[in-house]
Amino acid sequence: MKGHVVTVFGSSRLLPGDPIYEEAQRLGYELARRGLTVCTGGYGGVMEAVSRGAREAGGHTIGITARIFALRANAWVAEEVVVETWQQRLFALIECGQGYVVCPGGTGTLVELAVVWELQNKRLAERRPCALLGSFWLPVIEHVARAEPAGAPGEGGRGGLPEFCFARTPVEAADYLFSHLQDRR
Helix, strand or coil, X not given: CCCCEEEEECCCCCCCCCHHXXXXXXXXXXXXXXXXXXXXXXXXXXXXXXXXXXXXXXCCEEEEXXXXXXXXXXXXXXEEEEECCHHHHHHHHHHHCCEEEECCCCHHHHHHHHHHHHHHHCCCCCXXXXXXXXXXXXXXXXXXXXXXXXXXXXXXXXXXXXXXXXXXXXXXXXXXXXXXXXXXX
């Protein structure tokens, strides 16, 4: 494995030609161009697009798949890590990443975002840079943050809006991750 690893989350249901797929492919390219390794859930949609873009830029890609799904990793995954269950896959994706990008997606992506947020909010995981690509997740983040204002009591929770970067473009997301991960060398 070369370089810092960035785990990318996003919809599995997109096809080439979809604007979000194209944006994710550009994201993978930009991350790899900065020497970052890309990790995804290894299947289709955003996972395929990001892996494809990274490989086209000469980067390394990791796909974490689960036997329970009985699916093959996409053709752009260079290194496949196979776990048994969906839960193991979720936590392996989070543990593998030294930073994260969350692209538009459905309930699976929402779970991934929520777990990253909660682990950091409860100080159960070290703080890692996380970029949300586009404005798709902003209403969700703002709505939840209103329910837990900063300084709200809790078991080690920070409350309030997390320290996410809201990146408008793949270049902004890649620059953010690269600059924050450079400090960790």
